[in-house]
Amino acid sequence: MAPSRRDHLVDTALELFIRDGFHATGIDKILAESGVAKMTLYKHFKSKDELILSALRRRDEHFRNWFMRAVESRAQAPRQRLLAIFDALDEWIGGRDFNGCMFINASAEFARADNPIHVAAAEHLRLVLAYVRELATAAGARDAEALARELMLLAEGAIVMAHVAGQADAAKNARRAARTLVDHAFA
Amino acid sequence: MAPSRRDHLVDTALELFIRDGFHATGIDKILAESGVAKMTLYKHFKSKDELILSALRRRDEHFRNWFMRAVESRAQAPRQRLLAIFDALDEWIGGRDFNGCMFINASAEFARADNPIHVAAAEHLRLVLAYVRELATAAGARDAEALARELMLLAEGAIVMAHVAGQADAAKNARRAARTLVDHAFA
């Protein structure tokens, strides 16, 4: 079954938003790239912001799905999975299409905390943090919440250092630090 | 001596760029806010991008100046200064005007690595990292480069978690993790 026009639109928008940013990507470029008519877009979405929100939702789904599979396929032991987070991160960062975290970027362009787009970005981080907390709990960390938050800091920091400063080995540095923190959390 | 029109322009632009972002801040808004004429702007800057670059340079100067003073006024012992980084960070994040890191935001809006604005953002992180490395070296860490990079990850991660997810205590979590990493680096 062919993807619906709506899905195709969201996929195309997602790609362009990640590559060029939100403000820099005009409606017309999305339409030209996807071959969809303008009226079709506005039949499915009330505004560009709604399209952005749909793209963020899809990205959140895809990313977390990929991430959880990547972590869990790399290690069975819960404690090893906490480190596998950074192996997955390294794979992502090293990929050809890496262009930073879409949600960090969205928060940058829609800075006010009450903007629905910013709220969606915050929710994404909340969900990823919840997953890391699950891993930490399963591993039996003394303070799973604290450990999860610390590992999140390393992960987000690695994304930033890789994207902004071009540090290709950021995830490897993060993994080394994570091992120290994990060891300490179980000592 | 009154600040020059040029300086006033850069200061106003800086404020608006931090608050609303780069693409979302039009030339006209900067002019209206600063009370400067358009021709004056284009006498001093060839383009908006040049104004952005000037704003980034000023921000880099101001921020690193503030940051180094904030760290060094909080602790004398080099090893304590490594932790004071996160106390300074906490003060910044808790401030009323905190709106994320301007350089992370710039890299988000100007995503291509060869864009001069992106390059300027990368340079800022490089300089901050160099300072942290100095602190780590002065403290006599076994591997100052590695420790500095790890602490940078925590710092950038804290900025992201605070701005995107609204985690007001991100710097405190980062400080806790930093203590573990620092202790480990001297063990």
Next chain:
DNA sequence: GAATAAATATACAGATCGGTCTGTCTTGTC
């Protein structure tokens, strides 16, 4: 006080923005 330089106001150009409207063409169903 005249000359000079700088900043001003204002209008405008040309492009692009998000979004609307009209009308045509295709497609599937009865």
Next chain:
DNA sequence: GACAAGACAGACCGATCTGTATATTTATTC
């Protein structure tokens, strides 16, 4: 074959964008 739904093309709207041109006012300096 008639009909309805949905996607298409493309003109169009007002607003806004960066950047330019012109002409006036202000301030400094000799």
